Amino acid sequence: METLDQTKLRLETFIANTYPDADIAPGSVLNEWIVKLAAALQNEMHNEVTTLSFSNSVTDVLNSASDTYSDIIGELASNYNVERKQGKKVVGQIRVTVSQQKNYYVPQGFTFVQPNLNFTYKVTTGYNVVGTPVNDNDVALIPENDVYFFVVPVEASNVGEEKQDFISQLSHRTRFDIGEGYTFDEFVSAEAYGSFTSGQNVETDRELIARFKEGLATKGLLSKVSIESGLKTLLPDINVKSVSLIGSGAPEQIRGKANAMGVSTMGMVDVYARTCDALETVRKVVTATKSETIANQWEMNISPTIAPGFYQILSIGPVKVPGKQTYTGTYPIVSMNYGYQLNYPRNNYISSALEARFTRYQTCNVTFQWDPLSESYTDLTKDFEVLFLYMPYVADIQDVLIDDNNRIVCADYLVKAVVPCDVSIRLTLLRRYPTDVIPVVEIKKDIFTYVNSLGIGEPLYASKIIEICHNYNIKTVDLPIQMVGRLQIPGTGIDQAMEIIDSDKLKIPSDADKGVSPNNSMFFINYIEADGLHDNIGIEVI
Amino acid sequence: MLTKITSDYTGRAKDIFINLGVSPTTQGKQPVVVGFGYVSAVCAGVQKLVQRYMITFLTNLGSQDYFPEFGTEFLTSLYGSNLLPQSELVHLFNFANMRVLSVFRDWQGEHPDTPKDERLNSAMLQDYTIGTDSVEFEILLTTENGDDVNFVMPIPIISYGNS
Numbered sequence: 160m161e162t163l164d165q166t167k168l169r170l171e172t173f174i175a176n177t178y179p180d181a182d183i184a185p186g187s188v189l190n191e192w193i194v195k196l197a198a199a200l201q202n203e204m205h206n207e208v209t210t211l212s213f214s215n216s217v218t219d220v221l222n223s224a225s226d227t228y229s230d231i232i233g234e235l236a237s238n239y240n241v242e243r244k245q246g247k248k249v250v251g252q253i254r255v256t257v258s259q260q261k262n263y264y265v266p267q268g269f270t271f272v273q274p275n276l277n278f279t280y281k282v283t284t285g286y287n288v289v290g291t292p293v294n295d296n297d298v299a300l301i302p303e304n305d306v307y308f309f310v311v312p313v314e315a316s317n318v319g320e321e322k323q324d325f326i327s328q329l330s331h332r333t334r335f336d337i338g339e340g341y342t343f344d345e346f347v348s349a350e351a352y353g354s355f356t357s358g359q360n361v362e363t364d365r366e367l368i369a370r371f372k373e374g375l376a377t378k379g380l381l382s383k384v385s386i387e388s389g390l391k392t393l394l395p396d397i398n399v400k401s402v403s404l405i406g407s408g409a410p411e412q413i414r415g416k417a418n419a420m421g422v423s424t425m426g427m428v429d430v431y432a433r434t435c436d437a438l439e440t441v442r443k444v445v446t447a448t449k450s451e452t453i454a455n456q457w458e459m460n461i462s463p464t465i466a467p468g469f470y471q472i473l474s475i476g477p478v479k480v481p482g483k484q485t486y487t488g489t490y491p492i493v494s495m496n497y498g499y500q501l502n503y504p505r506n507n508y509i510s511s512a513l514e515a516r517f518t519r520y521q522t523c524n525v526t527f528q529w530d531p532l533s534e535s536y537t538d539l540t541k542d543f544e545v546l547f548l549y550m551p552y553v554a555d556i557q558d559v560l561i562d563d564n565n566r567i568v569c570a571d572y573l574v575k576a577v578v579p580c581d582v583s584i585r586l587t588l589l590r591r592y593p594t595d596v597i598p599v600v601e602i603k604k605d606i607f608t609y610v611n612s613l614g615i616g617e618p619l620y621a622s623k624i625i626e627i628c629h630n631y632n633i634k635t636v637d638l639p640i641q642m643v644g645r646l647q648i649p650g651t652g653i654d655q656a657m658e659i660i661d662s663d664k665l666k667i668p669s670d671a672d673k674g675v676s677p678n679n680s681m682f683f684i685n686y687i688e689a690d691g692l693h694d695n696i697g698i699e700v701i
Numbered sequence: 702m703l704t705k706i707t708s709d710y711t712g713r714a715k716d717i718f719i720n721l722g723v724s725p726t727t728q729g730k731q732p733v734v735v736g737f738g739y740v741s742a743v744c745a746g747v748q749k750l751v752q753r754y755m756i757t758f759l760t761n762l763g764s765q766d767y768f769p770e771f772g773t774e775f776l777t778s779l780y781g782s783n784l785l786p787q788s789e790l791v792h793l794f795n796f797a798n799m800r801v802l803s804v805f806r807d808w809q810g811e812h813p814d815t816p817k818d819e820r821l822n823s824a825m826l827q828d829y830t831i832g833t834d835s836v837e838f839e840i841l842l843t844t845e846n847g848d849d850v851n852f853v854m855p856i857p858i859i860s861y862g863n864s
Contacts, residue, residue, distance in 0.1 A: 163767055182714035182745075184812070185771070185804050186753030189716055191760070199767040 160206050167198035217368060226363040226608070239371045244362040244398075249315040251355030253280065253335055256308045256347040260300065263288035263344070265311055270338025271349055275694070276686055277600050279338055280313040301479075310352050333687045380560065380567055386430065393559050397434055397552045403577070403615040403678055405429040410671040411679050414514050414573065426570050427508065430560060431577040431679045434552045436611040438579055438683050441466055441547050444478055447527075449539045455530045456493060459543065460522065463500050467519040468553035468576045470647055471654050473546040475527050490543075493526040497651045505561050507573040513674070516649040517576040519554040550576035578680040580646040580659070580667055582610055582619065585697040587637035588628060598631055603686060603696045605630070610684040616677040619644075619665040637701075638662070644682065649674045713816065716752065718744035746818050747842075747850050754824065754842060755854060757801045771804075773797035779856065787831065794826045794838060817846035827851070834858055 161169075171194065174181055183190040217235070220227050233243050253271055257263065269282040287297045288309045298309045335349040362370075370391070380386050383404050390399045405411045406428045415424035443466060447459035459475075474489035499515030500522050507520070515521045531537065557574040559565055566572065584606065588597055605627045610619060621640045628636050639662035646667065648655040657673065659665060669676040685695050719742075744752060760772035775797035779785070805821045827839040835855045842850045 180713070180715055182716040182749060184714075184753060184815075185808050186755075186757035186801075187716040187749070188719055188752070188756070191756055191765075191771075192717075195765060195768055195771075202767075 160209055161202060163198060163202045166202035166205060167194065170194055170198050170201065220364040220368060223365075226365070228361065229364050232364040232367055236367050236371065241367065241370050243367050246361040249280075249355050251280070251313060252310050252352040253313050253349050254308050254310050254352040255343070255349045256303075256306050257300075257343070258306055258345040258347050260290070260302065260307050261345075262290075263300070263309070265343075269341055269343075270316060271313060271335040272338045273333060274336050275600070276603065279316040280335075281316045281338075282311055282313055286311050306347055380565060380572070386560075389565070390432075390556060390559065393565065394552070394555060397555060399432060399434055399552075399556070400436075401433045401577070401615055401681065403431040405431065405679055409678070410669075411674065411676050413674065414508060414510070414571075428570055428572050429679070430556070430572050430574045431615065432550070432553065432556055432574055433577045433615075433681055434550060434556075436607075436683075437685045438470070438548055438581070439551055440473060441549060441551075442544055443547065444542050445545050446540055447543050449531065449541075450526070455528050456526055457490075457529055457541070457543075458524065458526045459545075460524050461545070463502075463520055463522055464554075465545075466547040466549050467557075468517045468521055468574075469523075469547040469549035470517065470576065470579060471548040472523070472525060473548050475525070475543050475545050478542050478544045489546075491528040492653075493528060494524075495526075495653050496524045498522040498524065503561075505563075507557075507561065508571050509573070512651045513649065514573075516651070516674075517550070517553070517578070518573060519557045550579075575679070577615065578647060578649060578675050579683050580644040580680055582642065582644050582665070582682050582684045583695045583697070584610075584624065584643075584684070585641040585699075586624065586628070587699045587701060589634040589637060589701055591632065591634040595632060597633060597700045599698050599700060602628055602631060602698060603694075606696050607684060607686060610682050613682050615679070615681055616667075617682075618667075618677075619682050621661075621663050621665075646675055646680060713745035713819075715743040715745050716749045718742035718748065719752065746816070747844060747848060750819050750821060750844065751842060751850060751852055754801060754805075754821065754840075757804060758797055758854070773800045776856070790829055790836070791826060794829075798824050798826070818844045818848055820845040822847075832858075 171183055174183055174194070181189055183194050217232070220229065220232060228243075236243060255265075265282050265286045265288065267282060267285045271280050272278070273280075285296060287294070288300050289297050290300055292299050298311060300307050300309050333351040335351070337343055337346060337349070370388075380389050383402055386404070387399060387402045390397070390402070407415070407425050412427055412429060414429070415427045445459045445461060445465060447457040450456040450458060461469075461472075472492065472495070475492065476489060497512045497516060499509055499512050499518075499520045501509065501520060503519075507518075509515050509518070509520055512521075529543075531541075553574055553576050560572040560574060588602075590597060606624060609623060609627060613619060619642060621638075621642060624640060624642075625636045642661055642665045644659040644665050644667075646657040646659060648657055657668070657670075657675070659668065665682070667675065667677040667680040667682075687695060757771070758773055759776060761777050762772040762774050763769045765771055773796075775793055778793050779790075802821065802824060809815060809820050822843045822845045824843070825841050827841050829839065830837045835857045838854045838856065840852055840854055842852070844850070
């Protein structure tokens with residue numbers, strides 16, 4: 160909105176530039192009789208138009224095919240006591256392999272680049288790479304076969320587009336190069352060590368507008384909007400992206416049906432939450448016990464607190480010990496049996512392992528094969544490193560919704576990680592001219608953003624992906640587009656998945672028997688597949 | 702004292718001329734009466750400065766709805782008093798004059814390229830004459846290039862009917 164003095168100054172400047180012969184000094188007839196009156200009238204009109212443009216801006220933002228970051232929307236947001244979130248950087252670890260055993264120094268600001276995606280990450284403090292770490296800034300140089308490696312923490316750099324910096328989540332073993340302008344003696348290779356955190360994008364106008372109603376919503380945890388709003392207030396450090404409520408009577412609600420009618424009792428609500436763009440992984444050390452009856456078989460019990468609500472166990476391997484060789488891959492998993500444990504001060508109503516899947520009450524008994532003679536190991540118990548695929552903050556959200564200060568007394572809100580459908584896409588783009596350079600990296604980023612921002616229940620449209628591609632200088636998208644979704648079934652045994660394939664509209668199916676539906680499932684997509692070697696968003700340019 | 706007159710306004714910013722009856726060629730004080738009527742009458746130089754001074758001086762403070770800070774309290778104070786000693790007239794004038802000088806000097810500071818004969822250096826009340834239907838204030842303006850201009854500003858006396 161413009162003040163009267165600003166309007167007058169604008170008029171005076173206009174007159175001075177277009178008709179400098181007109182004297183508009185204070186006390187002049189032109190100023191007192193014409194300019195001031197015109198300024199007063201124009202100021203009202205200008206502000207009315209600006210007010211109208213606010214609503215147009217909101218409409219334009221909601222209809223825009225791309226993300227926008229308008230100051231006008233930011234000003235509107237302040238009326239609702241809502242501020243635009245400025246995002247959170249991605250952090251992770253990079254494993255650097257070198258050829259010689261000696262001391263190295265990684266200076267602060269040292270940069271790594273993912274060559275395919277052009278994402279850059281930098282070391283935030285200097286590290287001494289030594290054989291035996293002593294100080295806080297020392298990291299261990301670990302021998303592996305004929306080479307050596309060390310691991311340093313990194314965070315996304317602040318150059319380039321904001322999307323790239325903040326949401327550049329990468330998976331384990333994604334390859335890196337050394338950034339331009341930096342050198343490292345005896346460098347062999349670099350790769351992601353574990354998955355990077357998802358980070359947070361700078362909030363777009365559309366996301367900010369969506370929070371207007373949350374800002375006005377009651378915080379009484381009575382509806383989807385109020386719960387999303389309440390969680391963002393009570394857990395400001397957690398980026399709760401989406402929430403879905405499954406109440407009594409919904410086919411997906413399986414709790415409380417152990418009665419003669421087979422109908423879920425009132426008050427049961429499953430809260431499916433999404434707190435990250437792409438699925439995350441975490442490594443934890445768990446103790447296993449050797450089987451007394453079956454040779455080379457080990458058994459471990461994963462308690463609820465290790466990785467609350469985890470989806471899968473991706474691998475089981477030895478704990479990394481400095482100075483010892485490492486192991487890649489996983490020991491063969493023989494069996495998995497999910498269960499549940501109700502040992503919190505206040506627990507939700509859960510009566511079966513299936514009801515507890517993807518919640519903080521979930522436990523798992525895993526048996527796997529490992530030959531202790533390979534390391535001349537004789538003890539009956541041993542620590543192993545387990546890599547979990549999970550949705551973070553499930554337990555934190557459950558703590559909030561079950562807290563006596565927040566909860567609805569007559570409702571049982573059980574928080575579950577949203578059922579994931581991992582998507583991979585293959586498409587072919589045609590150039591207009593043979594010499595055209597297609598920005599494949601940018602297209603991948605846009606597709607990544609589109610898929611990971613789909614809400615609960617929203618299908619994935621090939622037409623939208625085509626529209627994204629046509630934002631760039633291409634001739635055409637070669638049809639059909641291959642879209643494959645791998646929907647994890649919440650079972651109680653070895654992990655199972657349902658594959659959905661479509662070239663037009665990928666939609667989560669409704670299968671109450673398997674516990675999946677568009678109301679509790681969401682699409683996820685990573686840049687790189689879980690093996691760290693293949694693109695999940697495959698784009699061929701011809 | 703003005704030593705030269707010109708009607709060549711080349712390169713000068715011009716204002717609409719409303720001080721009817723004022724002739725730059727007449728020596729001595731002249732009464733200024735405002736009004737519209739001259740076709741395409743414009744002014745520049747000292748004439749414009751006098752006009753601007755008058756408009757600023759005689760605009761009641763707060764009378765402009767959107768610019769309440771412009772003007773002086775001279776007329777408001779003059780007409781708002783039932784009984785006013787003559788000596789008070791000088792004080793009223795000086796307070797209002799200070800305000801006008803402040804406005805002009807602020808603007809002149811922001812526009813240093815204005816011609817010096819259009820820049821106000823000082824303004825003083827030389828004399829006043831109380832007539833039957835008006836009070837005439839004789840004012841001396843001095844421009845920044847040293848020119849002195851004498852003019853008389855008649856203020857009508859408003860008479861109230863006897864009850």
